[in-house]
Every structure is written in structure tokens, then in C-alpha cells.
Amino acid sequence: MSLTLKLYNTLTREKAEFQPLDPQNVRMYVCGPTVYDFAHIGNARPVIVFDVLFRLLRHVYGADHVTYARNITDVDDKINARALRDFGPKIADGSMSLNEAIRAVTGKTESQFQTDVKALGCLEPTHQPRATDNIAEMIAIIQRLLTQGHAYVAKGSEGYEVLFATASMADYGQLSKRRLEDQQAGARVAVEAHKMNPGDFVLWKQSADTEPGWAADFLFEGKNFAIYGRPGWHIECSAMSNRYLWEEIKDRLSPKAKAHPHQFDIHGGGLDLIFPHHENEIAQSCCAYDTDVMANVWMHNGFVQVEGRKMSKSDGNFVTINELLETKTFGGRKWPGEVLRLAMLMTHYREPIDFSVKRLEEAERLLAKWPVVEPGNAAPCETVLEPLADDLNTVAAVQAIHALAQASHHDADAKARFAASANLLGLLPKATEVDEAIAAGVDALVQMRLEMLKAKNFAEADKIRDSLSAQGIQLKDGKDKETGERVTTWELKR
Numbered sequence: 001m002s003l004t005l006k007l008y009n010t011l012t013r014e015k016a017e018f019q020p021l022d023p024q025n026v027r028m029y030v031c032g033p034t035v036y037d038f039a040h041i042g043n044a045r046p047v048i049v050f051d052v053l054f055r056l057l058r059h060v061y062g063a064d065h066v067t068y069a070r071n072i073t074d075v076d077d078k079i080n081a082r083a084l085r086d087f088g089p090k091i092a093d094g095s096m097s098l099n100e101a102i103r104a105v106t107g108k109t110e111s112q113f114q115t116d117v118k119a120l121g122c123l124e125p126t127h128q129p130r131a132t133d134n135i136a137e138m139i140a141i142i143q144r145l146l147t148q149g150h151a152y153v154a155k156g157s158e159g160y161e162v163l164f165a166t167a168s169m170a171d172y173g174q175l176s177k178r179r180l181e182d183q184q185a186g187a188r189v190a191v192e193a194h195k196m197n198p199g200d201f202v203l204w205k206q207s208a209d210t211e212p213g214w215a216a217d218f219l220f221e222g223k224n225f226a227i228y229g230r231p232g233w234h235i236e237c238s239a240m241s242n243r244y245l246w247e248e249i250k251d252r253l254s255p256k257a258k259a260h261p262h263q264f265d266i267h268g269g270g271l272d273l274i275f276p277h278h279e280n281e282i283a284q285s286c287c288a289y290d291t292d293v294m295a296n297v298w299m300h301n302g303f304v305q306v307e308g309r310k311m312s313k314s315d316g317n318f319v320t321i322n323e324l325l326e327t328k329t330f331g332g333r334k335w336p337g338e339v340l341r342l343a344m345l346m347t348h349y350r351e352p353i354d355f356s357v358k359r360l361e362e363a364e365r366l367l368a369k370w371p372v373v374e375p376g377n378a379a380p381c382e383t384v385l386e387p388l389a390d391d392l393n394t395v396a397a398v399q400a401i402h403a404l405a406q407a408s409h410h411d412a413d414a415k416a417r418f419a420a421s422a423n424l425l426g427l428l429p430k431a432t433e434v435d436e437a438i439a440a441g442v443d444a445l446v447q448m449r450l451e452m453l454k455a456k457n458f459a460e461a462d463k464i465r466d467s468l469s470a471q472g473i474q475l476k477d478g479k480d481k482e483t484g485e486r487v488t489t490w491e492l493k494r
């Protein structure tokens with residue numbers, strides 16, 4: 001393994017050589033979607049960016065040596081609100097319970113998410129845990145925090161809450177570089193009387209009987225608190241990352257990694273998650289397990305923007321992935337998944353992207369120039385790997401792939417390297433769909449070649465055949481059974 005992988009780390013604000021705790025078991029966690037509404041183009045960005053990193057890590061360390069967990073947040077007050085909105089009448093007349101309505105919302109949204117990300121050429125992560133399948137793990141961490149003096153039980157306006165005590169952690173704020181004092185002075189967080197500090201955040205929250213919840217017993221200051229309730233958002237990721245990247249894998253880890261219990265290599269998500277979400281994940285995990293590190297490298301993608309503003313569900317300025325791929329709402333036409341994927345990768349992941357039809361058209365034009373080939377078994381080209389290994393410089397990697405695509409018209413070796421390199425980024429043009437306009441163009445060339453053959457202009461005829469072949473189009477000559485005349489059909493090489 002000669003490739004040196006460098007990654008920008010939000011924790012240190014520096015780019016540094018990536019050194020996994022155990023190269024045989026590289027571990028990455030990325031915050032996944034809250035499934036109350038279809039994923040939008042902004043949500044697609046971390047999915048694509050970290051898919052590229054997952055692919056690169058698999059290339060460098062071996063496909064079986066990388067564990068990637070991306071969660072599904074299927075318990076959240078936004079989900080409850082959506083269930084009430086969509087199924088209100090049914091809940092009111094008793095034909096559906098709130099929990100059934102919630103499952104209808106999350107089930108539908110999650111399955112759409114899976115369809116969407118598949119269409120964007122993303123590999124399935126090793127684990128895609130749902131929050132509701134990890135409640136016991138969350139309760140266990142919360143109890144550890146209570147026992148160790150990092151959390152407390154308090155009564156708020158909607159019942160009991162277990163809160164994280166930010167003041168109990170000396171270096172709270174290390175990721176966002178926000179100091180607790182500044183936060184209090186800024187008073188961004190509404191001061192609530194039951195909180196010891198305004199920045200204290202919910203770990204567990206009591207639910208009304210009609211709200212979704214789980215029975216939980218917490219021991220605090222010698223007293224038992226039975227709180228039927230639901231988890232806060234941040235605790236979900238602390239629980240799921242620990243389960244899938246430590247608990248379930250620890251027996252296989254190297255001695256060095258075992259000497260760093262509960263820690264893993266990379267944690268990712270969008271820029272908006274640095275504070276408070278990731279800061280609070282760090283606080284929970286480090287305090288619960290008494291470590292000073294949760295993940296060694298923290299990576300954050302920039303925003304997809306619309307007219308300079310972050311595309312976001314709550315802002316309403318969004319286009320869903322499904323709308324873009326399956327309807328004509330954006331630019332009056334449908335767009336293939338690989339066009340959106342390439343459009344994202346034509347900007348460095350830490351830069352903002354202003355989303356536009358022009359950007360998609362640019363990506364489409366580039367893809368159309370690339371040959372349709374099978375991945376093959378050549379090695380990806382150094383000219384592609386090197387920029388990728390430099391903090392995922394996909395801009396330069398795509399340029400290098402394009403150069404290989406151009407060279408591949410006259411160079412079989414370049415073509416093989418193009419195939420392997422484009423495949424590494426999940427960008428190999430698919431042989432299955434042919435654009436109508438392209439098909440018409442091919443038909444015309446096939447016809448022209450038949451005329452050349454009739455005129456015995458074999459050199460020109462061969463030229464046409466070869467140029468089509470370079471674009472991945474295979475001609476098949478045959479004879480019409482009745483007239484005996486030559487007929488030519490074509491297909492994409494598979």
C-alpha cells in the first residue's frame with residue numbers, strides 16, 4: 001500500500017495523514033437521514049461524498065477491511081409531527097394509532113431513501129442501524145453518564161428529562177471550538193429553569209401516553225426514575241457508533257485498537273452537524289467511556305445551496321432526489337442518477353455547491369463523452385488515485401478520468417484504466433440506458449456505414465465501425481433472410 005491518504009480533520013482544522021487504529025478494521029460512521037420526508041439534493045451530498053471515501057478506503061485497505069455504519073433516525077419529534085399531519089383524521093377516529101402512523105411515515109421514507117441512494121450509485125454501508133432498534137444501548141449509555149456525574153434528572157415543562165451536564169466535561173466544545181462561557185453569554189439556547197446550564201441537552205425525555213416511548217429505569221442520586229420516554233437525537237449516534245464500530249467488532253481488533261476502547265477512525269456528516277450534534281456526540285461518548293477521543297478524524301461536507309442559502313427541509317427550498325430523477329420538476333426533465341453524482345463530485349466536498357440546471361448539464365455533457373465499458377480488472381490509475389487520496393480531491397480525479405476517457409479512443413490500456421478508475425468513483429456509465437438522441441445518432445452512423453460498404457468504400461466503413469466501438473457500441477452484421485441484403489444491428493458492449 002503505497003498510497004498516502006490525507007484527510008482534513010475538523011477537530012484539528014488541518015489536513016493530515018490518515019492512520020487507522022487498525023488497518024485490518026478501518027471504521028467509519030456517518031450520520032444518516034431523519035426519515036420524516038424524502039431526502040433532498042442536499043442530503044444526497046454526504047451520502048455521495050462518504051460513499052466515495054468508503055470506496056477509496058476499500059481500495060486502500062481491502063474491501064473486507066472497512067466497516068461503514070450509517071444510521072437511520074426513525075425517532076424524532078419531527079417524525080411525530082409528520083405522522084399527525086398525514087394521518088391525523090385516522091388517529092382521531094381511532095382507526096390508526098400514533099405509533100402505526102409513525103411507522104407508516106418512517107417505513108415509506110426509509111424505503112424511498114434506499115431507492116434514491118442506490119440510483120446515485122452508492123454502495124450499501126456495512127450497517128444501517130435504525131435508532132428504534134438501539135434503544136437499550138442508548139438507555140445503557142445514559143445510565144453510565146448518570147452514574148459518572150455527567151448527567152442529571154430534572155423536571156421540565158413536559159415531564160422528566162435526563163440531561164447532559166455540559167459543565168461536567170472540562171473540554172466540552174473541542175470540535176466546534178465554542179467555549180461554554182461564550183454559549184452562555186450568547187444565550188442562543190433559551191434558558192430553561194430546570195437546566196443547570198443553558199447548553200445542557202436532552203438525553204432522554206418523558207413521553208405522554210399517546211406519544212411514542214419506551215419504558216426505562218434510571219438510577220440517579222440513589223433514587224429510581226421510571227421514565228416512559230424517548231431518546232434525544234445526539235444519543236442515538238453515540239449508541240449506534242459504539243455498537244457497530246466497537247462492541248460488535250472489538251474481538252477482531254488489533255492490540256493497538258483494543259488499547260483505545262470505544263474509539264473509531266472517521267466520523268462524518270454535513271457542516272451543519274458540527275454544532276451541536278457532533279459536539280454532543282463527543283461529549284456523551286467520551287464521558288460515558290472515559291476516553292478523550294470518540295473518533296480520530298471528523299469530516300464535514302459543505303452545503304448544497306439554492307441562491308446562496310442552504311437547501312433544507314425546514315426552509316422548504318429543496319428538490320428531492322426522487323423529483324430530480326423521476327419527474328420533470330427540475331429543469332423540465334428527468335436526470336439520471338449518475339449525472340447528479342458527477343455534478344456533486346465536480347466540486348470539492350468542503351466547498352459549497354450552488355445547485356443549478358447548468359451544473360447538471362455540464363456533468364451530463366462530460367459523461368456522454370465517456371466510453372461505456374465494463375469495470376474490468378485493471379488497477380485504477382495513479383492520476384486518479386493521487387488526487388483522491390489528497391483529501392478527496394474529486395475535482396482533479398474527475399479531470400484525470402476524463403483524460404483517460406479521451407485517450408481510450410485510441411489506447412486500449414488507457415481504456416482499461418479509465419474503466420477501473422471511473423468504477424472506483426462509482427461513475428462508470430451504465431450500458432443499460434441509451435438516450436434517445438444518442439440512439440438516433442448511432443442508427444444514422446450504422447446506415448452510413450452500410451452505404452459505404454455497398455459502395456465498397458471499406459476504409460470509411462471500418463472507420464465508422466471503429467469509432468462506434470470506441471464509444472462502447474458493438475455492431476453485428478447479418479443478412480436479411482428474404483432479400484439476402486446485409487443488415488446491421490448494434491448493441492452496447494456489456
Ligand SMILES: Nc1ncnc2c1ncn2[C@@H]1O[C@H](COP(=O)(O)OP(=O)(O)OP(=O)(O)O)[C@@H](O)[C@H]1O
Binds near residue numbers: 303
Ligand atoms: N443543503 C445541504 N447540503 C449538504 N448537506 C446537507 C444539506 N442539508 C442537510 N445535509 C446533510 O444531510 C444529512 C441528513 O440531514 P437531516 O436529515 O437532518 O436533513 P436536513 O435537510 O438538514 O433537515 P432540516 O432541513 O430539517 O434541518 C446530514 O449529514 C446533513 O448535514
Ligand SMILES: [Zn+2]
Binds near residue numbers: 030031237277
Ligand atoms: Zn449523528
